[in-house]
Amino acid sequence: MREGIHWPTAVVVVATMLLLWLAVWLLRRSRRRGFLSEVDRATYATLHTASLASQHLGDGLTPDAAERAGRHLLSILGAHAVSLSDSGGVLSWTGTGEHHRRQALELGDQTRTSGRTVVHDGAVITCGDPDCPVRTAVTAPLVMDDLVMGTLTAWTEQPSPGLARATEEVAAWVSSQLALAELARTRTRVMEAELRALRAQISPHFIYNSLAAIASFVRTDPDRARELLNDFADFTRYALRTGGPFTTLAEELRNVERYLVLEQARFGERLEISLLVAPEVLPVTVPYLAVQPLVENAVRHGLATKEGTGHVTITARDRGSDAEISIEDDGVGSDPDRIRHILDGANGSDSVGLGNVDARLRQVYGDEFGLVVETAEGAGTKVTFRVPKFAPGIHAGS
Amino acid sequence: MSNPLSLAAVVLVCLTTLAVGGLGLRLSRRTSDFYVAGRTVSPRLNASAIGGEYLSAASFLGVAGLIYDQGVDMVWLPVGYTLGYLVLLVIVAAPMRRSGAYTLPDFAEARLGSRAIRLVSSALVIGIGCLYLIPQFQGASLTLTLVTGAPAWAGGFVVMVVIALAVGAGGMRSITLVQAMQYWIKLTALAVPAFVLLALWFRSGSPSPQVDPSWHVPLSPTSPDDHPTYRTVSIVLALCLGTMGLPHVLVRYYTNPDGVGARRTTVTVIALLGTFYLLPPIYAALGRVAYPTLPAGVGSDTIVLRLPETFVDGLTGQLLTAMLAGGAFAAFLSTASGLAMSVTGVIDQELLRPRLARFAGGDVPGIRGFRISAVLAVLVPYVLSRVAEPLGLATTVGLAFALAAATFAPLIMLGVWWRRLSTWGAMAGLLVGGTAALGSIMTTMVVDDLGGWAGAILANPAMWATPLALATAVIVSLATPGRIPAGTTRTMVRLHTPERVALARSRLPE
Numbered sequence: 083m084r085e086g087i088h089w090p091t092a093v094v095v096v097a098t099m100l101l102l103w104l105a106v107w108l109l110r111r112s113r114r115r116g117f118l119s120e121v122d123r124a125t126y127a128t129l130h131t132a133s134l135a136s137q138h139l140g141d142g143l144t145p146d147a148a149e150r151a152g153r154h155l156l157s158i159l160g161a162h163a164v165s166l167s168d169s170g171g172v173l174s175w176t177g178t179g180e181h182h183r184r185q186a187l188e189l190g191d192q193t194r195t196s197g198r199t200v201v202h203d204g205a206v207i208t209c210g211d212p213d214c215p216v217r218t219a220v221t222a223p224l225v226m227d228d229l230v231m232g233t234l235t236a237w238t239e240q241p242s243p244g245l246a247r248a249t250e251e252v253a254a255w256v257s258s259q260l261a262l263a264e265l266a267r268t269r270t271r272v273m274e275a276e277l278r279a280l281r282a283q284i285s286p287h288f289i290y291n292s293l294a295a296i297a298s299f300v301r302t303d304p305d306r307a308r309e310l311l312n313d314f315a316d317f318t319r320y321a322l323r324t325g326g327p328f329t330t331l332a333e334e335l336r337n338v339e340r341y342l343v344l345e346q347a348r349f350g351e352r353l354e355i356s357l358l359v360a361p362e363v364l365p366v367t368v369p370y371l372a373v374q375p376l377v378e379n380a381v382r383h384g385l386a387t388k389e390g391t392g393h394v395t396i397t398a399r400d401r402g403s404d405a406e407i408s409i410e411d412d413g414v415g416s417d418p419d420r421i422r423h424i425l426d427g428a429n430g431s432d433s434v435g436l437g438n439v440d441a442r443l444r445q446v447y448g449d450e451f452g453l454v455v456e457t458a459e460g461a462g463t464k465v466t467f468r469v470p471k472f473a474p475g476i477h478a479g480s
Numbered sequence: 481m482s483n484p485l486s487l488a489a490v491v492l493v494c495l496t497t498l499a500v501g502g503l504g505l506r507l508s509r510r511t512s513d514f515y516v517a518g519r520t521v522s523p524r525l526n527a528s529a530i531g532g533e534y535l536s537a538a539s540f541l542g543v544a545g546l547i548y549d550q551g552v553d554m555v556w557l558p559v560g561y562t563l564g565y566l567v568l569l570v571i572v573a574a575p576m577r578r579s580g581a582y583t584l585p586d587f588a589e590a591r592l593g594s595r596a597i598r599l600v601s602s603a604l605v606i607g608i609g610c611l612y613l614i615p616q617f618q619g620a621s622l623t624l625t626l627v628t629g630a631p632a633w634a635g636g637f638v639v640m641v642v643i644a645l646a647v648g649a650g651g652m653r654s655i656t657l658v659q660a661m662q663y664w665i666k667l668t669a670l671a672v673p674a675f676v677l678l679a680l681w682f683r684s685g686s687p688s689p690q691v692d693p694s695w696h697v698p699l700s701p702t703s704p705d706d707h708p709t710y711r712t713v714s715i716v717l718a719l720c721l722g723t724m725g726l727p728h729v730l731v732r733y734y735t736n737p738d739g740v741g742a743r744r745t746t747v748t749v750i751a752l753l754g755t756f757y758l759l760p761p762i763y764a765a766l767g768r769v770a771y772p773t774l775p776a777g778v779g780s781d782t783i784v785l786r787l788p789e790t791f792v793d794g795l796t797g798q799l800l801t802a803m804l805a806g807g808a809f810a811a812f813l814s815t816a817s818g819l820a821m822s823v824t825g826v827i828d829q830e831l832l833r834p835r836l837a838r839f840a841g842g843d844v845p846g847i848r849g850f851r852i853s854a855v856l857a858v859l860v861p862y863v864l865s866r867v868a869e870p871l872g873l874a875t876t877v878g879l880a881f882a883l884a885a886a887t888f889a890p891l892i893m894l895g896v897w898w899r900r901l902s903t904w905g906a907m908a909g910l911l912v913g914g915t916a917a918l919g920s921i922m923t924t925m926v927v928d929d930l931g932g933w934a935g936a937i938l939a940n941p942a943m944w945a946t947p948l949a950l951a952t953a954v955i956v957s958l959a960t961p962g963r964i965p966a967g968t969t970r971t972m973v974r975l976h977t978p979e980r981v982a983l984a985r986s987r988l989p990e
Contacts, residue, residue: 089926332737361521362656362735367580402825402850403582471734472582474589477974 131158132255139259142267143224143232145173152176155256159248161236162215166224168232169194179216179237182207186219190233193221197230199250201241215239220246222253226261273445276438288344288378295348310347313340321371328476331398331405332364334373338396341374345381352391353381359398363405366471369442375435376409376453376465383463384411401468408466415461425453436465443467446476485798486627489806494642497813521735525660527748530732532662534561534749535756536612536815537619540670540808542873543757545781547764549872551695553712554764557874558757560716562750564723564881569746572724574739575896575975582734583826584727584888591895591975593965594903600910602830604887605727606857607918609823611880612726613861615873616816619781619808621865622873626782627805633866639812640862643820646813647854656735662814663752669807670759673788673800677766680791689768707936710943715878718942722881725888727822728815738979763787781873784808820857828853868925878940879921886913886945890953898957899972902964905957913949917941 135154138147148166152174156164163177165186172186185207192200199222207219218241224232234253236245292314299307317340320333335357346353377396385392395410424437440453447470457463521529539561547554581587585601588594617636624635681687694700699708723729736742767783770790774780785808788800832849871879890909894901920941937944957964965971 365734365737402821403829472580472586472590474586474593477580 128158135256136259139256140263140266142263143168143173143260148174149176151256155234155252158252159236159245161238161245163237165235165237166232167235169230173232177237179209179214181211181214182209182216182219182237186233186235189219189235190221193223193233194230197223197225199223199246199253201246203241220249222249224253224257224260226257226264231257231260269445273442276441291348292344295344299347306347310344313343316340317344321374326477327370328367329370330364331366331368331373331407334368334370335359335364335396335398338374338377341377342381342394349385349392353385354391354393356393356395357397358395360400362400363398363471366405366469367473367476368407368469369439369446372439372443372467372469373407373409375439379435380409380411380413380463380465383416384413403472404468404470406466406468408464410462410464412462415457415459415463417459418455418457421455421457425455439467443469447473483627483798483801483805485802486805489802490624490627490638490809493806493809493813494638497642497646497817521656521737523736523741523744524748525656526732526735526741526745527752528660528663529656529735530659530729530745530749531752531756532659532664532666532814533728533732533818534753534815535663535666535811536877537616537808537812538874538877539756539760540666540811541619541622541781541784542615542875542877543760544763544767544784545779546872546874547761548767548783549780551691551700552698553708554874555761556712556716557719557878558760560719561723562753562757563716563720565746565750565753567720568724568729569743569750572892572896573733573742573746574978576730576892577733577736577739577742578975578977578979579971582731583822584725584730584892585826585830587730587895588891588906591965591971592901592903592906593967594907597903597907597910599830600907600914601888601891602826604883604910604914605826606823607914608725608880608884608888609727609819609826609857610861610864611883611921612877613816613819613823613858614865614868615876616812616819617862617865618876619873620812622779622781623785623805623808623812626785627801636862636865639809639816640858642813643816644854644858646817647820647824647857648851656732659814659818662810663756665810666807666814667756669803669810670756673804674759674762676796676800677787677791678762681766681769687769689765690772691768695768705931705935707933710936711940714882714940714943717946718878718882718885718940721885721889721942721946722883724892725884726881727826728818731818731822740979760784766791779872816858820854823857824850824853827856871925875939879924882940882942882945883914883917883921885942886917886949889946890950894950894953894957896975898954899968900957900961900964901953901968902957902960902962904960904963905953905955908956909949909953912952913945916945916948920945 131154135151135158138150138154141147143166152164152166153176155166156176161177163175163179163182165175165183166173167186167190172183175183175186189200189202189206199220202219202221204217207217209216216237217239219235219237220241221233221235223230224234234249234256236249238245292310296307296310296314299310317337320337320340342353342355346355373396377394380394381392384394393412395408397406397408397410399406399408421436425440436453436455444452451468451470454466455463456466539558543554543557546557576587579587579590581590584605585598588601589598617639619635620639621632621635621637624630624638625632699712701708733742733745736745763784766787770787771783778786785801785804788804789797791797792800828850832853836849868876887910890913891906894909895906920938924935924939
């Protein structure tokens with residue numbers, strides 16, 4: 083082997099090829115640049131700066147976000163300084179002449195009440211420092227839902243119609259970014275509300291049926307009745323708990339177990355359950371109440387509308403970097419179009435759980451981690467989902 | 481010395497592995513009354529599984545070979561293999577479990593929140609995995625050549641195909657019970673022949689091995705160019721610190737229910753490994769009795785497999801050889817599949833899946849990417865194992881440990897115990913340690929005898945590369961305090977708070 087390769091030659095050849103490749107790459111790059119006109123280049127640069135600024139505005143108008151975005155806004159406007167304020171105070175000042183910072187709030191008052199762009203000249207802005215370049219300010223409103231949320235002020239030497247226009251446009255653009263941030267926040271709030279709804283959504287039928295089943299054991303089998311009552315208490319405690327949005331698969335399955343014990347007390351021999359769980363996936367973090375609603379669906383569809391025994395199988399598998407959980411019943415099944423409808427977010431009559439679990443999984447882990455439902459009329463239903471074993475920032479109980 | 485019994489043992493082991501990989505979860509119990517709590521993996525079972533996965537070709541054949549070849553200094557090797565778990569126990573076992581990280585790149589991202597560090601860690605995991613897989617393939621070809629006379633490429637090829645199939649089918653590694661059994665199979669396969677050979681040796685009047693002083697006097701050089709003290713210390717350091725950076729070790733810690741379980745598991749692992757490593761020195765010493773010098777054209781790594789038929793003729797000898805050959809193959813397969821699984825996971829998650837998704841617009845089923853990755857993860861090390869100079873099994877494994885010690889050990893130790901670690905510091909440490917260790921390893925593999933101090937330093941880089949990486953990480957971190965990740969305090973609290981405390985706090989509002 084070693085006689086086959088002359089190492090110095092090999093190194094020289096590889097190095098030469100790398101250099102050639104680098105040269106070609108640089109040449110192409112410069113040529114690609116060369117086709118751009120000055121105007122094009124300026125446009126692209128501005129668009130790029132705007133996209134940089136928008137990254138920071140994703141969390142809404144906070145001092146930190148204003149500070150970071152201000153830098154990019156300043157380079158778009160080409161003024162001496164840019165300041166952002168909300169109704170409470172000045173959030174950030176980027177650029178020179180920070181001693182004017184206190185003025186920014188009072189200058190914004192007029193804009194805040196009128197909702198119009200106002201140009202303030204030297205008559206209003208006084209400065210003791212003869213070298214200070216800040217002589218003029220253009221204040222434009224940040225509007226959301228017809229309300230002025232704050233102001234954007236560009237500080238410069240000479241007032242110009244161009245700057246006034248640009249400031250107004252940039253303020254409008256920032257407003258739309260803030261609206262997007264607000265939308266994202268609303269979506270999170272809706273999710274949280276849905277989770278709370280799901281938590282409170284222990285079906286009244288289930289409570290009634292469980293208590294009736296327990297009552298039937300009180301005389302004949304007091305010990306079992308006591309155990310069932312304990313299970314019932316534990317189940318409700320878990321389902322109504324006030325913890326974080328995540329838990330471990332082991333905890334979630336333990337709760338499913340309690341739920342099934344109660345359902346079995348009611349259905350007796352009619353409900354058969356198989357559980358295949360790989361012990362390796364028990365510590366995996368899953369969204370709270372991700373499995374139980376699916377099992378409840380399976381029990382309801384697998385048994386309630388059907389004669390004879392129903393079989394529910396719960397499987398948790400180790401799939402390398404993911405864990406795969408599936409819930410299968412041999413009940414009446416349903417129309418795939420109806421399920422698609424539910425997963426698309428339309429309000430299904432009895433499968434709120436399905437849509438909610440799907441939406442939460444997608445929100446937390448991304449779109450490729452949604453529910454997969456296999457079903458047909460009369461052929462049972464199988465619901466499968468995957469969760470990554472590790473996802474940054476997601477911990478059980480946090 | 482073709483031996484039909486040995487061939488049968490090897491085939492049996494391969495088929496069992498494939499069957500288990502193919503059947504997958506179907507082996508586990510089907511019950512209709514179930515208790516989740518009863519299904520968590522106990523520390524003892526988990527420890528056996530770690531032992532089963534950890535004891536590789538290097539432990540099964542290589543250690544005895546090295547001791548036979550280079551003398552009692554090499555007894556430090558098994559000590560180092562076991563010590564690694566002591567370091568793991570004291571420094572990282574419990575915090576690592578609490579981090580929730582599933583792989584080393586996961587840990588890097590959880591602690592430092594940087595995609596770039598995640599990518600570098602992933603590349604290192606692939607590198608270490610490949611380096612560790614090479615000796616597994618070499619050992620397999622060695623064994624198969626010895627017991628059947630097959631050509632040299634065949635053994636590694638068989639292992640490669642079996643592993644690719646097993647991993648592609650869903651991964652036998654995932655089954656803790658199977659790996660736990662592997663440990664006991666390996667222990668039996670090595671222990672029974674050892675005791676039979678010892679008994680035979682006693683009966684023949686317990687002759688002493690004929691060796692020169694450099695073999696049995698500790699730390700005596702075999703040649704003027706040899707630096708046994710440096711070599712030994714560096715190897716022990718590499719093994720001590722490298723264990724925590726092995727990709728297939730951390731995965732098992734995740735299976736522990738909590739940090740306490742992780743520590744208990746580690747203690748049991750130390751006991752199990754300690755027991756196992758009592759055996760290779762016996763083979764090495766008996767080897768010196770049977771062969772005062774090695775016959776021409778015979779590698780010292782085969783000494784374990786050659787011994788039984790030297791001591792006893794006929795069926796008994798063949799049976800013992802078959803047992804050892806089967807055990808050796810079990811060792812290759814279990815370690816290689818664990819490693820291949822880890823490497824496959826990283827290739828799939830970091831490299832292949834994002835690209836496949838982009839090409840096909842998200843229409844690629846996840847399992848296909850996983851299978852492509854599995855083939856890549858075994859093919860590349862196999863080709864390397866054919867190309868690379870056969871350095872001796874335990875030596876190549878030592879290099880994998882050295883790379884892990886120079887890169888992941890500083891990252892993990894600082895990550896777990898030092899709040900001021902910055903992303904730049906961690907990155908600089910990884911790059912400096914990785915470049916130093918990889919450079920030395922490549923030079924050692926490619927260039928012939930360097931000799932003298934240069935050779936010794938490059939062949940055992942852990943001694944200088946690890947402190948260098950550690951110092952780089954510390955200095956750069958101190959120089960860039962602005963790059964300390966924002967959530968550091970919160971992460972540290974989570975890493976170091978015992979689960980019971982966290983539990984008590986979460987119950988307060990009720």
